[in-house]
Amino acid sequence: MSSERMPRTSVAKKTRRPRDSLSRDVILEAAEVIAVRDGLDGLTFAALGKELHAHATSIYRHFRDKDELVLELIDVLRAKSYETPLVSSGDWREDLRFTARAIHANYLRYPSLAQQMAVRTTRRPTEFRNVEFALDALHRAGLDDDSAVSMLRVFGNFVRAASAIEAAVHALPSSVRATDELAWEMEYRQLPAEEFPNINRLSDRLLGVGDPQVFEDSLELILDVIELRGQEQRTARAAAG
Incomplete structure (x- = not known):
């Protein structure tokens, strides 16, 4: 066979x-x-x-190593968030609002990278252009050099921190996130009025950590402070003659 x-x-x-x-x-x-x-x-x-x-x-x-790769990646993703080159609208407030919203959207798009985006200095083209654009807007708001560099850090830290917190919420497992959101809707409403009168009265209006209104309201508060300080410094310079 x-x-x-x-x-x-x-x-x-x-x-x-x-x-x-x-x-x-x-x-x-x-x-x-x-x-x-x-x-x-x-x-x-x-x-x-x-x-x-x-x-x-x-x-x-x-x-050279992973750190160089991560910094380059962060800078590239930042550039994507702006979609178009940074060009002044002529309105300093709108210019800062635009950059803040672009950074915020970028963090939410890449929540796993948000913490690194918030704390790292990339020393690369997009970051350089961002800083130059913001300093120009702050000068147009009426701030002197010392106040402009200080407010650059204040504004930048706020935008990055607020965006990173919201991104961290999005990065939570869906079950954990749902439980936290439910707490605002249910557990806070059940607190006794005798012990927590303000919470009890406003429980149906409380905003969650990731509510987009929080970022927008905070942004406008920061811009109001910049505008007020700029007006004060213009008045002082005019008085000094």
Whole structure:
């Protein structure tokens, strides 16, 4: 009885990326995909190599280490949030409002990166242009140099911190977030009026941590302070003659 030879099973080989086909832009696109999907902890050169079908060591030809990659990614994502180049509208208040809303939207779009976006200094083109744009707006608001650089930090810290808090809410597991939101709707309303009269009276109006109205109201308060300080300094300069 003749035995039949079993056909060989072909083993699919991993398709390797063509040599020299990697670039910083290609790597950054893959880094964004991984960061959104797996968070910053999952953004490793090994993960990038797998995503790009390339050897992990090839990433080092373009980025010295993960920190350089993260800073570059943050700056690129910031640029995306503005959609168009920063051009003054002629209204300092509207200009600062625009930058604040763009940063806020960017953090909510990438909640897993929000904390790093809030605390890191990228030292890259988008950040430089952002700072220049904001300083120009603050000068047009009437602030002198010392007040402008101080308010730049105050305004920037507020926008980043408020945006990061809201992004952190969005990053919570859906069950945890639902429980927290329900607390504002149910548990606060059940507090006794004798012990918590103000909460009891306003419980149906309390805003959740992630309510977008909170950011908008806070932004307008900051802008009101800048406007008032600018008016005071203009008056003082005029009086000094």
